[in-house]
Amino acid sequence: MDTKWKKGNAICSFLAFVTGLTLLVINMVPAAGMAAAFGTGIFEGQQDYQESEEFRYLIGERLSELMGVATGGKAYSGYFSDSTGEPSEVRIGEAQNGAPLAQEETVVEESADYADAIAADFWSNVEGPEAFDGNWDDYQAYLAEQQAYYDEMMAEYGSDGTYDYTGYYGGYSDYYNYNFGDEESRDAYMADVAQNKNLRYAVIYQNKLLYSNIEGFAESAGEEWKGEDFAEALDEAAYNFTLWYNRAGDGKVQIVKDGHEENVYGDGIYSDASRWRVPGYANFTIGESCKDAVIFLAAARYPQLYLVRKDGTSSITKYGGSLYRMRWNALYLSRAAEKITIFMTAGLILLAIAFLMRKSRRRAVEWIAGVFGKVCLEIKLLLLLVMIVLFVGMSAGALGQLGWWLRNGFSYYNWSGDYIHEMKRLIKAGGYLAIWFWLVCLVVLDWRMNRKRQKTPLFDLLKVKDFKYPIQKRLVRRQRLTLIAELSLIVLFAVGVCVLWLLTEEYMNYLTGGYSYSYTYDVYEAMAEDLGYPLELVGGHMAWMLMPCVVFAALFGFTMITFCSLKKNYRLAVDIGALTDQILAVREGNLTEELTLSEETDLREAADNLNQIQKGMETALREQMKSERMKVDLVTNVSHDIKTPLTSIISYAELLRQEEGLPQHVKEYIQILGEKAERLRGIVQDVFEISKATSGQLPIQMEVLDLGKLLRQTLADMNDQISQSSLIMKTAIPETPVPVFADGQRLYRVFQNLLQNALRYSLEGSRIYLTLTGEDGRAVVRVKNTSSVELTDSKDFTERFVRGDASRTDGGSGLGLSIAKSFTEVCGGSLTVETDADLFTVTVSFPVSGQGTAADWQTGAAGEGPEPRTEVEPV
């Protein structure tokens, strides 16, 4: 129950936090836009559209236009028509050449003859303004050129040339010149204007009422104006704004709003800060003819649309759009501001709640981080990449417009007046901003919470640090390059798509002033053209979208294939490592543990065979060990059994020796008996030792010792034997220490045996050479002597019971060299015997112990440097 409550708390807190922050971020953008718009006059019209600067501007323009109508002069105006909010839809008035302008469709319908067709075709081939990158001056020059060419062509065809570019591109053209001097076209124009009931007017020239759309006066056009107040004819509640120009003949404007007269001129001097741009300022000069004109204007309190379906056309025309739109924009803006305020307040409240419950929220955040932590990094990166590409493309338009905004400021849209559209775009931009915000939040959260425990199963395959053997590293490294190249390509490609998309959006923004989305297709075409592609190959938007998808899919596929084969290679590398380890273990003598690799390994045969070899070796070794042990047991038992009777023999020989009164020859026999018993004892001891040494059951104590010193000690020990013999000992032993790692006791036996051998079998009076030298990091001891008997080359003197002389009558057991060889090998050295004629050479070599220094072994207590290892093998 408690945990459920906690869980609910965590979810509530988290939702409040996320919703609150999202609301804030989304509404921040339009709010900022609105804040930027403060002081630009937009908000003044929020409650009453007539208070807006736009309205004042429009009234000024309308007055000026009507003055033009009154005086029959040329009008020069921007958005001249009040008839509609979409000037491109309907065009009224006269073109410069006097030909009436009508809708595009009408024009096409009427083009009956050949010249007309050519004309229509001609103009449809004329470049649009897009081709000029928005450079209006160039475009105008181009149009003038085309017009001249067209005129020439039309003259050739004998046409009267009733068409021109304004018919086609009027929507883009801000410039229209009207000749109100022509009564017919003026009438047509005013007939159009009259349909707009939001703005009532009366035009009086030289006291003659020319035009009016006020009930009761429209019909009396052309009659004399007797000073009637038109305002009286109107419902004051419906038309709360009236303007008189020159009513009193003073050339000034009077404005009455809601029954109150407004101070129009201020200090009487027109400046940028002045509210109304109407004649009557001290610094506003108007033509003489205008002084004969009197204009009345009245604006509706609640403007509405007036729809007209005219005869002879196919379209419905809207009138009164300007004021209607002005009012609704103002209302919309104020409602939007309200809504934004509500949303932001709600966001703040939610955030406050989330702040109060922040402890519960941490649980939710941790839970989310936990969920993310379980997803492996590769998938997250891929998703992030896809999302970035998608969102960059999608949000580029909206955020690009935000950029446009930041560059140009809200005031840029002051006069465009399409606030509804603007607000929607800003909110959209806010939405994208929120998406980006949360994306970044998620990435940061994941990085912060999951960095340490992040699983990267695929990237782990790239690591070679843990591998022991170079072949493993090579195996993985070989494929790593391909993979890195492919991954880089994917990222590069994603970046490329993003940049392309961004550029496209930016280009579009530039062309359309950040307005329209309907140009996408054209823009791709234009871009293709710019890049030099034939247009036919482009195949439209879809092709442009499909191409990157196909390339991306291909890249992704290749990468996955590489990953799969890398995974296999990685496992192969691991298996090779295990196999190599096993081979090493077998080499070191560990035969018991079997190699187990996974079922589908590529090395199955190798592993199986190795296991078989291992098993075979183990069996063989066990057999051998068994037989060796039996041999040792046998030798031990035999020597023990020999020793007991030998004890008696020796003891009684001694007793006999002590016996007095025996004849001399008997004493000699006893002497021989004693000597031979002693020799038998020696042989038994030797046999015992050699059998132990060769079966590896000899306990040894390895330590660092000086081989030179050992030789000198041995020589000193055997000094008596040497001096008693007829032989001369020649030694060359360096004074400097020659450290080797060996068992001193065993090594002494080696050299004792070698020297005894030399003393025993050397030619009388010859020399024995004992040398110690260093060769290739090995300490080499050589004992050379001249044999007293002829040596046979083929004999292996280190075999047991082998002697130079086959008669076996000398004092040796035939085991001396064999023991020496066994002991040397037990200590890690090597012993070889060479014969050259009668020269007998025994070479003993040991690796010089690098660690050993003179100081370490001189005292015998080898403390820090070399570790005196003590190996006592079980007997």
Added chain:
Amino acid sequence: MDACVLVVDDDREIVRAIALLLEKEGYRVLKAYDGMEALRILAEAEVQLIIMDVMMPKLDGLSAMMKIRERKNLPIIVLSAKTEDTDKILGLSMGADDYVAKPFNPQELAARVKSQLRRYTLLGGIHAQNEEDEIVNGRLCYRLRERTLYADGEPVRLTATETKIMELLMKNRGRIFPAEEIYERVWEEPSFSPENTVMVHIRHIREKIELNPKEPEYIKVVWGIGYKMEKR
């Protein structure tokens, strides 16, 4: 000298040979052919020393020795055909005073019996006399003030150089001395190939103090390193 020695071995000839040998030296000898018999004789007769084989029927030497050691403190020399170091260590640690490997030199055995008996009978109670100027090491005892070495309580005749070497080694029992160091300390001059000189003196000392100079118990060569006095 009418000390009584008990000889135990399952090999009757060996027992007889040892008995003959020891009787010649003037000892009284009792014979036993297994461990049980030895224990029985011990319970009846006054015995000063036991020579005992390890491998015997009924009760082996080591077990018999443990039983004897429960009550008696007399010297025991173990005889065995086993010559492994581990066998020797096992025998000595279970209460043997000495260990002689078969086949042995009869003269050596006699010398060991003599040494053990002398220590048991003569020096048994002398330990209290152990003063500061005395360095005792097993059978050996060096008196600093007298500059004399005693083996089994009897003074050993040493030359001046030998005495110096013994003083050095007895003072530093267990420490390994390279030949150069011994030479420099004893002869008090720099050494040049001292191995031979030192070795000759050591051999002479061994002949005077060791029971079997070929298998020295006290002055040992540490091959490839130096010489040392074994701690006993």
